[in-house]
Amino acid sequence: MNITGIITEYNPFHNGHLHHLSSARAVTGCDGVVCIMSGNFMQRGEPAIIDKWERTYMAIENGVDLVIELPTFYALSSAEHFAKGSLSILDSLGIINNIFFGSECGNVEDLVKIASVLTDEPLEFKNELKVNLNKGLTFAKSRELSLVKVLGDETLSEILQNSNNILGIEYIKAILSLNSKIKPITLKRKGSAYNDKNLASEFSSATSIRESLKNPNSSDELAKYMPPKSYEILKKLQENDYPFIFEEEMFKFIKYRIVSNCINFNNLLEISEGLDNKIIKEIYNSNSYEEFVLNIKSKRYTYTKISRLLTQIFIGLDIYNSKNLFNKDLLYARILGFNNKGREILKEMKKTSTIPLITKVPKNIDNPLLELDIAATKCYSLLNAKVHPFSDYLKGPIIKH
Structure with missing residues (x-):
């Protein structure tokens, strides 16, 4: 099988996510899509507006074949560790052919050039970085100027100003450091910037949708910014007094x-x-x-x-x-949901994966990485009364037949 991996948060699932998912299938010609998704807490340091099971439901309803939870430790880490954790899981599954991600530049060759220098750290780059840091510049600015000098391309400076480009570079760095065969493919990002707080276009940001949900009477206007199935789930949650978390x-x-x-x-x-x-x-x-x-x-x-x-x-x-949590022996793939195609992929993964596949959380846990996921759900339940503290034990994967 030709399987594409994507790394997401779906906080919540909107039109831009559907465009990304549809493009992943069209561009890669894949047989299925496996998604690594943050759980109840996001990389920007905030609780998920909707819990991980409801967001998994949204993902499966919109066409993702298999959803795997990114351990909370990596989900709440810097871009570098977020990417490394996600790619380590995808690579360990032994079935992922490529990773498809959005970027502002839309040019994977430029991202690979930058990632290669940052991974190899040639002497010229190290020397330039030291000179710039000694000038009192921030590390980010020093790195940017050093890369431009070493690669001899002024246009790369703009690439390093954008968050999705930076995350894409970290994905490629992870692929290189893991010596993985996964191929990186990027899609030029459309619509609002990821941190834009205003609903402005068909592809409005997740940030703008979350801001809108702070107003309890605003959900009706979100229909044009979310796929119908996502909107229906959101509306039903609201009708059942489900609290959106900030x-x-x-x-x-x-x-x-x-x-x-x-x-x-x-x-x-x-x-x-x-x-x-x-x-x-x-x-x-x-x-x-x-x-x-x-x-x-x-x-x-x-x-x-x-x-x-x-x-x-x-x-x-x-x-x-x-x-100690970076220990690769602690890695696992916690399955949050799948459809019929996902079931087939999961069957193959059981033959190829070098890490445990978890569909049911064991009562006795001796893995601190998994312990932290359980603790994160308990803490999330303090914010969201609709989530039981022991949901990780009580809920199985979301299955769509």
Whole structure:
């Protein structure tokens, strides 16, 4: 079988996602699509607006054949680790031929050129990077200027300004570092920017849809921005008083953990020297989640990085030694849902996968990566009363016949 892998969050599934999925089938001519999807927490450091099972249902209803959960540890990591975790799973399945992703540039050759330099780190690049850092430039700017100099192409500078390009580069870096045979293929992104808060076009961003859902009376206008099946699921949830979840609802729990002095900051990957003190100081000067993040935010610490750290604190990631969670022996593929084609793919994967395939969570878990997924659902249930704390044990994969 010719199987295409995609990496998504579907928070929630909108027209742009359907375009990406349809294009993946058309461009690759694949027999099936396997999706790696973030669970109840997103890479930007926020809770999913809808839980992972409802989002899986949306994905399967719109034509994804098989959905696999990206472990929470990777879902709440930097772009580099998010990509590495996703590709490590796809590569370990032994059945994925290519990965299809969106990018602002739409040119996979340029992304490969950049990823190759960042992976190999030739001496010229290292020297240029050192010179730029010594000038007092940020790491991102130093890296950008060094790449342009080494590759002799000024147009690459613009590529490095866009988030989907950066994520695409990280996907390719992961493929190269894993020595994987998976082929990267990209689609030029259409419509609004991913962080655009306004509903502006047929391909409006997930951010704009989430912003709209803050108004309980606005769901009707979303019909033109979402595929009919996604919209129907969303509407039904709303009719059943399903709560849409936003980051503000984590604030009181995060505040409790900080003021009770029960956080081991040393176990958090992205914590830098002094940032822990800044977090502790500003919690007493903040009355909301957004105010808290903005009080900590600086040139060095971006909004997204701080949000990830706060969400890691919320789910208790600091209880674990984060560095130990990168152990490749801990990887698994947690199956969240599939259709009939997905069932066929799953049958083949059982023959080729080098990591465990989990359709039912065992009662006794000795894998800290999976333990964290269970803990994340329990924490998500604090925000969403419709999600049972033990849903990971109570719910099986979503199956569409």
